Amino acid sequence: MPSRQDILNAKILIVDDSPDNIDLMEEILREEGYACVSSTMEPEQVCPLHREHNYDLILLDLQMPGLNGFQVMKGLKEIEQGGYLPVLALTAQPSFKIAALEAGARDFISKPFDLLEVHKRIHNMLEVRLLYKELAQYSKAQQELALHDALTGLPNRRLLEDRIETALQHAARSHAKAAVMYLDLDGFKAINDTYGHAYGDEILKMVSQRLLASSRREDTVARLGGDEFMVVLGEVHSLSDALGPAAKLVEVLNEPFFINDLTLRLSTSIGISLYPDDAESVDALISIADYALYEAKRSGKNRFCTTGTARQKTTSKLPLPSSQAELAPHR
Structure with missing residues (x-):
């Protein structure tokens, strides 16, 4: 199970077209102790950034000019290739909540932000995401063991x-x-x-x-x-x-x-x-x-x-x- 320190060291990306919303979310995360937080106001940069950094959580605004959040999630799905899509949707539209989940988001946070809700949803989602990564690494290790000689490490x-x-x-x-x-x-x-x-x-x-x-x-x-x-x-x-x-x-x-x-x-x-x-x-x-x-x-x-x-x-x-x-x- 991921430790609290593992969760606080998780890599988080905030995506929003409003600088005020980004500043507010960054302050919320900093006060809680999250150490690896970055942000962007350019939704077209989300997929390239995720390929490079493999974020544990992407806080994604659904209503943005250019690419909206649903289009961004479509691109992220291609990167994850059936894996756990680490998107927590941010929306002020109640009708968008279910649509976001159907599009691949794992959870959502309503705007305006409720501090207790933000903390709980982020913590829970990061816990699941990190656990998923641990299981994936364990599965990969088991696969390696099945394909290699235990004594020499050579292919079997x-x-x-x-x-x-x-x-x-x-x-x-x-x-x-x-x-x-x-x-x-x-x-x-x-x-x-x-x-x-x-x-x-x-x-x-x-x-x-x-x-x-x-x-x-x-x-x-x-x-x-x-x-x-x-x-x-x-x-x-x-x-x-x-x-x-x-x-x-x-x-x-x-x-x-x-x-x-x-x-x-x-x-x-x-x-x-x-x-x-x-x-x-x-x-x-x-x-x-x-x-x-x-x-x-x-x-x-x-x-x-x-x-x-x-x-x-x-x-x-x-x-x-x-x-x-x-x-x-x-x-």
Whole structure:
């Protein structure tokens, strides 16, 4: 529930063609303790101002020259897009009260102003508006959690598939290609079995950081679960554009991981599929990359492999540690 201080710090815009009415309302709000109050006598400026400042409350006079309050509310509805329209209508016409509510206003204040009514209606509407924003933020946070891996913060499979679909659409429009790289860590189980899942979780977080640092900003790095990750490269022109990044990932994940007093080492195997050469659907590209990953594992690990309908290529960048996961005290 919003606190009184939250309510007093809410952003308020007064819209009226009468400077006397604006001065009176500003004085009423100041005396009550509202700290973020602004005003305008130009109704055509309300929508641009709301886009910029996202007001918590707009005190809107309904009878103004040029744009009237009803026309202003029509523009505000387009900005809010189904959200809570934070308009408190100001009117001296009793017939306008119901019309204002039908047009989208949440409440109204009658002119001439009754001080107690003004305070109560403004407070109540701000309380509802701020509560609505809290719920919207909570909903957004829940949505983010549903689309991201809880441990690493990377996109999960659900969001990944949407990102791949978007990459394919962009590639098709620009007559380019897209690459899917399926990664599996070599030797991760040995770390989990030897040192426990807490160390394993630290490794997974460090792996995700290295993958992000070694990828372009426009690429997608996702965790599928366990020790499996995926990197999606958009706007590539040929298979060779994916081989360099794959080799780089093999290299950076072969570098030691330092956790507490230990130096832990593992490696990664990568399978690559290419759109549209290998397939044109998300599921098919993932399946082909998965098969290429299997080939990389079968061929000795610590390498990447690509498998297409008319070609197969396997490349190894670094020697695999003899124990898959080399465990040694950190000096």
